[in-house]
Amino acid sequence: MHLTPKQGIQLHGFNxxxxxxxxxxxxxxxxxxxEEREAYIEYIDEQYNAERLTNILSTVTEIIGAHILNIAQQDYEPQGASVTILVSEGPVGDASIESLSESPGPVPQAVVAQLDKSHITVHTYPExxxxxxxxxxxxxxxxxxxxxxxxxKALNYLIHSxxxxxxxxxxxxxxFxxxxxxxxxxxxxEISxxxxYIPSGIKNLYDMIDVNVYQENIFHTKCKLREFDLDNYLFGYTKEKLHSDERDSITKKLKAEMDEIFYGKNVTHGGE
Structure with a gap:
């Protein structure tokens, strides 16, 4: 017999x-x-190779209080990487209502919980x-x-990674x-x-849209950066090296790409 933090309900068996x-x-x-495209792909593959991704997911495992059973990792050719971690039940300790409350998780700080039959995966797609x-x-x-x-509870850490x-x-x-x-x-x-679960400092940086189906316990959030500085999107040089017309053209392309991803449709090519 176990207690679940929601209203102190006694459970039959485990959760x-x-x-x-x-x-x-x-x-x-x-x-x-x-050459710039190839350099960007090489940079991304170096920054987010399988070893670094494994370190990120290992920290996620610590945050949710699990134990690592097995790690499979792979760097792909010509680009991309994948990591899969199987995790098992961690130490239970004092899992409290706070560990379930609607608040941002740590960056990072261990959160103890009972876990079983769990996994964490990451796949990267440079293109x-x-x-x-x-x-x-x-x-x-x-x-x-x-x-x-x-x-x-691991979301805050993932955003910062x-x-x-x-x-x-x-x-x-x-x-059930x-x-x-x-x-x-x-x-x-409880979850609304x-x-x-995202800190206010992060939320202030993004425009956000929610699509939630409460009766099915399904929650969906999309986020897009509000501020745009062209220098953050140029690889290897700054906007001062560009003519104003070229800056305007590149800005238009980048913002269109962001809108298409955010809204999930081709807004620049006649998509509906």
């Missing part, structure tokens, strides 16, 4: 709700020449437009846990657990928005 966090980040850059000068780096991270706390222009975040609770009377519980903590 076997599955909580899944999918965190997608995008970094956008203007790379005018083939570029064939002739428009736009290069994009995408990283997909999935944290799936079974136990008392939400993997949203990547240079992010656009974020797409999904959180879903699946399955039972109280001692046999009554099913389809969620064991993923935004409540």
């Amino acid at each position: 076997n709700l599955t909580k899944s966090l999918s965190f997608n980040m995008y970094d956008i850059c203007y790379t005018k020449t083939k 570029y437009h064939p002739d428009d000068g736009i290069s994009t780096f995408r990283a997909d991270i999935d944290v799936s846990t079974c136990g008392e706390i939400s993997p949203l 990547f240079d992010t222009d656009i974020m797409t975040i999904d959180y879903r609770v699946r399955g 657990t039972r109280d001692i009377t046999g009554h099913k519980l389809f969620i064991d903590h 928005s993923i935004q409540n």
Whole structure:
């Protein structure tokens, strides 16, 4: 018999709700020449190689209180990397209501929880437009846990681990657990928005959209940087080296790319 933090409910058996966090980040850059594109891809592969990604996910494992069972990592040719970590139940300790509350997680700080049958994965996708000068780096991270706390506690740390222009975040609770009377519980903590797990200092930097299906325990948030400084999107030089017309043209291309990713449609090519 176990207690779940939600209203001190006694559970029949262990808490076997599955909580899944999918965190997608995008970094956008203007790379005018083939040489710049190749240099950008090389830079991304070096910055986010399998070894560094493994270190990031290992810290996520510590934050959610799990134990690493197995690590599989791979750097791909010509570009990209993947890491998968299988994790098992961590020390239970004093998992409190605070560990489930709607508040940003640590950067980093260990959060103790009971976990089992869980995994954490990351895949990277550097790519570029064939002739428009736009290069994009995408990283997909999935944290799936079974136990008392939400993997949203690792979200704050993940945001700080990547240079992010656009974020797409999904959180879903699946399955059910039972109280001692046999009554099913389809969620064991209160949540109104993923935004409540993002620090206010980060939220102030982004425009955000929520699409939530509360009755299905499905939560979705998209974020796009508000401020735009062209220097942050040029690879190897600054905007002072460009003519004003070229600056305007590059700015238009970059903002169009960001809008297309944020809204999920080709706004510059007649897409609906």
